[in-house]
Amino acid sequence: MDRAEAEALDRTDPLAAFRVRFHVGDTGGAIYMDGNSLGRPAEEVEAAISAAVIEWERRLVGGWEEWIDLPARVGDRLGRLVGAAPGQTLVCDSTTLNLYKVVSAAVAHQPGRREVLAVTDDFPTDRYVLQSIAEGRGKKLRLVDGTEDAIEAALSERTAVVCLSHVHFTTGRRLDGARITTAAQEHGALVIWDLAHSAGAVPVDLDGWGADLAVGCTYKYLNSGPGAPGFVYVAQRHHGRLRQPIWGWFGQADQFEMGERYEPAAGIRSYLTGTPGIIALRAVDAAIGVTEEAGLERLWAKSQALTDLLIERIAARLIPLGAQLATPTGSRGAHVSVRHPEAWRWCRALIEGELVIGDFRPPDVIRLGPAPLYTRFVDCFDAVDRMAATLEAGLERIDPGKGRVT
Numbered sequence: 092m093d094r095a096e097a098e099a100l101d102r103t104d105p106l107a108a109f110r111v112r113f114h115v116g117d118t119g120g121a122i123y124m125d126g127n128s129l130g131r132p133a134e135e136v137e138a139a140i141s142a143a144v145i146e147w148e149r150r151l152v153g154g155w156e157e158w159i160d161l162p163a164r165v166g167d168r169l170g171r172l173v174g175a176a177p178g179q180t181l182v183c184d185s186t187t188l189n190l191y192k193v194v195s196a197a198v199a200h201q202p203g204r205r206e207v208l209a210v211t212d213d214f215p216t217d218r219y220v221l222q223s224i225a226e227g228r229g230k231k232l233r234l235v236d237g238t239e240d241a242i243e244a245a246l247s248e249r250t251a252v253v254c255l256s257h258v259h260f261t262t263g264r265r266l267d268g269a270r271i272t273t274a275a276q277e278h279g280a281l282v283i284w285d286l287a288h289s290a291g292a293v294p295v296d297l298d299g300w301g302a303d304l305a306v307g308c309t310y311k312y313l314n315s316g317p318g319a320p321g322f323v324y325v326a327q328r329h330h331g332r333l334r335q336p337i338w339g340w341f342g343q344a345d346q347f348e349m350g351e352r353y354e355p356a357a358g359i360r361s362y363l364t365g366t367p368g369i370i371a372l373r374a375v376d377a378a379i380g381v382t383e384e385a386g387l388e389r390l391w392a393k394s395q396a397l398t399d400l401l402i403e404r405i406a407a408r409l410i411p412l413g414a415q416l417a418t419p420t421g422s423r424g425a426h427v428s429v430r431h432p433e434a435w436r437w438c439r440a441l442i443e444g445e446l447v448i449g450d451f452r453p454p455d456v457i458r459l460g461p462a463p464l465y466t467r468f469v470d471c472f473d474a475v476d477r478m479a480a481t482l483e484a485g486l487e488r489i490d491p492g493k494g495r496v497t
């Protein structure tokens with residue numbers, strides 16, 4: 092593959108026209124490869140945030156008449172992107188908080204079972220939430236390798252809950268959602284999917300898989316803004332059966348009765364806690380609109396083509412320089428990772444040199460997340476060339492000191 096071939100792929104890319112809406116400069120500057128960590132804002136999202144402020148100014152407290160339904164309305168819209176029929180998804184709270192709610196609810200629903208099953212090197216917040224709940228409820232947190240075979244081999248009649256990332260945050264490995272869900276349920280376990288690195292880029296079919304519960308982010312491939320709310324999915328069959336532990340007034344059956352005792356609202360609304368952030372919800376709504384317009388099928392097709400190109404270029408340019416591919420060439424998500432003993436300094440050199448913005452993950456990984464809405468094939472091609480040139484120039488001058496955020 093040469094650069095002309097990458098340019099040719101951009102010319103025939105059916106999503107090429109979306110890029111200008113994200114105000115990405117065409118020449119100069121660093122290539123943004125961190126769409127898997129924080130997506131870029133589209134014009135529509137900026138406009139929606141401004142419109143939300145004006146709406147607040149005009150309607151003041153009267154706005155709540157309509158705003159109160161936004162977590163469920165935007166949730167239904169988001170649900171369509173992850174294969175969830177209406178009435179099962181909310182956009183609210185953070186992913187961490189939503190995970191706490193669903194893991195607690197699921198564990199409490201399986202009192203006779205001792206084990207919570209998860210993957211050893213999963214995202215920190217997931218591990219910490221599981222540690223908290225397992226320790227608090229006297230359960231054993233059983234950690235295994237993140238392959239389908241290892242997970243299936245660990246399932247038993249002791250398994251209460253299985254909690255997994257669909258796409259792994261460092262390696263980008265993608266698990267078979269249908270297969271694991273079925274296997275876990277055959278053992279009587281409940282299955283929770285973390286879709287942080289899937290939603291908006293990778294096909295997910297929660298209802299089709301028969302998933303029990305799920306959570307995810309909107310600020311990664313869904314481009315809804317730093318700290319935009321997460322989402323939570325609870326399959327219809329569990330409504331009224333599982334109970335989440337954070338009893339707030341937004342999850343109360345008759346919120347404005349302000350009654351003495353908490354009674355969970357019917358359906359998915361019982362997973363609300365407190366007052367939702369309306370400006371952020373308007374941003375999520377607009378960002379979902381852009382993703383819908385592009386179409387998940389086209390996004391996934393382009394994402395695979397972008398990561399194919401990255402993998403080919405990494406093999407051609409970086410592996411000869413001592414890097415290794417950390418992402419499986421088979422079942423993977425929308426980002427690609429490379430390992431290198433000097434990954435931290437390499438990543439700093441790329442960012443400080445305004446060459447490539449990726450991110451470092453300990454101990455030795457650089458992640459490249461080419462978001463298909465606004466990343467070109469030439470960006471992937473050039474990013475790998477810049478990474479190679481940086482290694483060839485040597486990393487000795489780079490200060491190994493660490494910043495607070497990587």
Ligand SMILES: *Cc1c(COP(=O)(O)O)cnc(C)c1O
Pocket residue numbers: 185186187188214216217256260285287288308321
């Ligand atoms: C990004 C990410 C999160 C983030 O959780 P927050 O509560 O939004 O900080 C959670 N889980 C996984 C797997 C992630 O990749």
